[in-house]
Amino acid sequence: GGSIPSDYEIAQSVTTKHITDVVEPYGLEADDLQLLGEETAKVELEAIERLREEGDPAGKTILVTGMTPTPLGEGKTVTTVGLGQALNQLGEDALVAIREPSLGPVFGVKGGAAGGGYSQVLPMEDINLHFTGDLHALTSAHNLIATILDNHIKQGNELDIAVNWINWPRAIDMNDRVLRETVVGLGGDVTGIPREDGFILTAASELMAVLCLADGLEDLKERIARIIVAYDEDGDPVTVDDLGATDAAAILLKDALKPNVVQTIEGTPAFVHGGPFANIAHGTNSLIADEVAAHLSEYLVTEAGFGSDLGAEKFMNIVSRFGDVEPDAVALVASVRALKYHGQDMWPPDVDALEEEDVDAVYDGLENLEKHVRNLQQFGVPVVVAVNRFPQDTDAEVEAVVEHCEDELGVPAAESTVFAEGGEGGIELAEHLVEAADAESEFEPLYDLEASIEEKIETVATEIYGADGVEFHSDARDDIDRLTELGFDDVPICLSKTFHSLSDDASEKGVPEDWTLEVNEIYPSAGAGFLVVLTADVLTLPGLPAEPAAESMELHSDGSISGLF
Numbered sequence: 256g257g258s259i260p261s262d263y264e265i266a267q268s269v270t271t272k273h274i275t276d277v278v279e280p281y282g283l284e285a286d287d288l289q290l291l292g293e294e295t296a297k298v299e300l301e302a303i304e305r306l307r308e309e310g311d312p313a314g315k316t317i318l319v320t321g322m323t324p325t326p327l328g329e330g331k332t333v334t335t336v337g338l339g340q341a342l343n344q345l346g347e348d349a350l351v352a353i354r355e356p357s358l359g360p361v362f363g364v365k366g367g368a369a370g371g372g373y374s375q376v377l378p379m380e381d382i383n384l385h386f387t388g389d390l391h392a393l394t395s396a397h398n399l400i401a402t403i404l405d406n407h408i409k410q411g412n413e414l415d416i417a418v419n420w421i422n423w424p425r426a427i428d429m430n431d432r433v434l435r436e437t438v439v440g441l442g443g444d445v446t447g448i449p450r451e452d453g454f455i456l457t458a459a460s461e462l463m464a465v466l467c468l469a470d471g472l473e474d475l476k477e478r479i480a481r482i483i484v485a486y487d488e489d490g491d492p493v494t495v496d497d498l499g500a501t502d503a504a505a506i507l508l509k510d511a512l513k514p515n516v517v518q519t520i521e522g523t524p525a526f527v528h529g530g531p532f533a534n535i536a537h538g539t540n541s542l543i544a545d546e547v548a549a550h551l552s553e554y555l556v557t558e559a560g561f562g563s564d565l566g567a568e569k570f571m572n573i574v575s576r577f578g579d580v581e582p583d584a585v586a587l588v589a590s591v592r593a594l595k596y597h598g599q600d601m602w603p604p605d606v607d608a609l610e611e612e613d614v615d616a617v618y619d620g621l622e623n624l625e626k627h628v629r630n631l632q633q634f635g636v637p638v639v640v641a642v643n644r645f646p647q648d649t650d651a652e653v654e655a656v657v658e659h660c661e662d663e664l665g666v667p668a669a670e671s672t673v674f675a676e677g678g679e680g681g682i683e684l685a686e687h688l689v690e691a692a693d694a695e696s697e698f699e700p701l702y703d704l705e706a707s708i709e710e711k712i713e714t715v716a717t718e719i720y721g722a723d724g725v726e727f728h729s730d731a732r733d734d735i736d737r738l739t740e741l742g743f744d745d746v747p748i749c750l751s752k753t754f755h756s757l758s759d760d761a762s763e764k765g766v767p768e769d770w771t772l773e774v775n776e777i778y779p780s781a782g783a784g785f786l787v788v789l790t791a792d793v794l795t796l797p798g799l800p801a802e803p804a805a806e807s808m809e810l811h812s813d814g815s816i817s818g819l820f
C-alpha cells in the first residue's frame with residue numbers, strides 16, 4: 256500500500272478517549288487516578304494498596320525482548336503495544352507496560368520510545384518530551400544528593416568522606432558526552448575542594464532503579480536511605496541516610512513513584528513508567544506498574560530493552576526475584592534488517608544499506624536469532640518469534656525467517672505487521688503467545704543468589720553472552736573482595752555491556768566465539784539491591800550522533816511538531 260504517515264501524523268489523527276473511560280472497564284475508578292489532563296493519569300498509591308488487598312495478581316506476563324539490534328532498534332516497543340492491541344481484538348483482557356522515554360535518545364539516534372505506526376501509545380509527543388515529569392524529578396533528586404554530599408564535605412566533612420572515593424556523580428537527561436568526566440569545586444576555598452566528578456544519564460542513576468523496584472513510599476525511602484554514595488577514609492560505606500538526605504530525595508520522588516497510565520491508539524490502557532536502559536541499567540519498566548497491570552488483566556505485555564542478553568536476562572535474573580512477576584511466555588522480536596546486519600557482518604552500521612533484498616544475508620544472520628532463542632529457553636520459558644515486518648521487507652525474506660524458526664529451531668513464529676496495521680497485524684502472533692503463556696511455565700533464574708560474585712558473572716558471560724570465560728581486572732578483584740566483606744555476595748548482578756553485540760565488543764556481529772568478557776569494576780547499588788558490573792567500554796553517558804534527530808525537528812506556529820518520532 257501507500258507509504259505510512261509519520262508516527263506524529265498518525266498520533267494526531269486519532270481521537271483519544273478520556274483516560275477515566277479507558278481504564279474504567281479494567282477496574283480503575285476515577286478517584287483511583289490523579290488526572291494530568293484528559294489523556295494521562297497517575298495511579299494513586301492507595302488504589303494500588305486496594306488492589307493488593309483484593310488478592311493475588313491473576314495476570315500472565317508476556318515479556319517482549321529482541322535479537323541483537325541495529326542502532327535504530329527492531330521493534331520491541333512497537334510489538335509490545337501491537338500485541339496488547341491484538342490480544343484485546345481477540346477478546347482477551349490484556350494491558351501493556353513499557354518504559355518512559357529519555358530525552359537523550361529522543362534528540363539523538365533512536366528517537367522516542369512510544370512505539371510507532373498504528374501501534375503507539377498516546378499522546379506520543381507528551382510522552383516523548385516532559386510527560387509527567389518523572390525524569391525531571393529523578394534528575395533533581397539525584398543532583399540534590401550530589402549537592403548535599405559536596406556541601407557536607409565543605410561544611411567540615413564530619414563523616415570523613417574520602418574525596419577521591421565518591422561513587423555518586425551528577426545526572427542529566429541528555430546525551431551530553433562532554434560531561435562524562437568533569438572537575439568540580441574549582442574557584443578557591445569559597446567554592447569547595449576541587450575533585451574529579453562526572454555525569455551519568457538519568458536512566459542510569461541508581462534512583463531510576465530504586466523507583467522501578469520500590470513497591471510503595473516506605474520501601475522507596477528505605478531503598479534511598481541504603482544507597483552508598485561514597486566511602487570514608489576507613490573504607491566504610493557512606494549512605495544517603497548518613498548524609499540526612501533520604502526524606503528530601505523521597506519528597507522529590509513521591510509523585511514519580513505513582514505509575515503513569517495512558518492509552519494505545521486502539522484504546523488499550525498502557526502503563527508507561529520508569530525508564531532504565533538495558534545496557535547501562537536493568538532495562539525494564541517499574542515493578543509497581545507491572546503489578547497494577549497484572550491485577551487488572553489476564554495478560555500483561557511488557558518489554559525489556561535491547562537484546563535478550565540485556566533486558567530479558569535482567570528481567571529474569573533480577574526483576575523477577577524482587578517482584579511477584581515472572582514471564583509465562585516470551586516474544587522474541589526479529590527483523591529482516593537486523594538479520595542482514597548480522598549476516599553481512601556489518602560494522603559500523605549503515606541501516607539504509609540494509610533495505611535491499613538479500614535472502615542469503617538473512618539466512619547468514621539467523622545464528623544470532625537462534626542464540627537468543629536458546630538463551631531464553633535456558634530460563635524454562637516458551638519462546639515465540641515475532642518477525643516485525645518493515646515496509647521494505649520482501650515475502651521471501653520474511654518467509655525464510657518464519658520457516659527456519661518452525662522447521663529448524665522448533666519454535667513458533669509469526670510475521671507481525673502491527674506497525675502498519677495495529678492490532679489486526681498481530682492476531683496470529685497473539686494466538687501463539689496465548690497458547691504459550693497458558694501452558695505450564697517452568698521458569699527458573701539462571702543462577703543461585705548463594706553463588707559467588709565471580710560465579711554469577713561467569714554464568715551470564717558463558718551461558719548468555721557465549722564467552723569462553725571472564726577476565727577480572729585487578730580493580731574488579733579488589734571490588735569483589737570488598738563487596739563480599741560488605742555482605743553483597745548474595746544479591747543479583749546487573750551487567751553493563753554494549754548492546755551492539757552479544758559480546759563486549761560492539762563490532763562483533765552474529766554469535767562471537769573465542770572471546771573473554773572483560774570486567775573492569777563492580778559496585779553496589781545498595782538501594783536497588785544488586786551489584787553493577789562494568790564491562791569493557793560501556794558508557795553511562797551516551798553522546799549525540801553526527802546528525803542528531805534534534806536538528807531535523809520543527810515547531811510550527813500552530814504548536815504542532817515535525818521530526819519527533
Ligand SMILES: Nc1ncnc2c1ncn2[C@@H]1O[C@H](COP(=O)(O)OP(=O)(O)O)[C@@H](O)[C@H]1O
Nearest residue numbers: 327328329330331332333370371643644645674
Ligand atoms: N515494522 C516497522 N516498520 C517501520 N518502522 C518500524 C517498525 N517497527 C519499528 N519501527 C520503528 O523503528 C524504531 C524502533 O522501534 P522500537 O519499537 O522503538 O524498537 P525497540 O523498542 O526494540 O528499540 C522506531 O522508530 C519505530 O517507530
Ligand SMILES: O=COP(=O)(O)O
Nearest residue numbers: 328532533538560561
Ligand atoms: O534499553 C533499551 O531499550 P530499547 O531496546 O527499547 O531501545
Ligand SMILES: [Mg+2]
Nearest residue numbers: 328331332368
Ligand atoms: Mg523500545
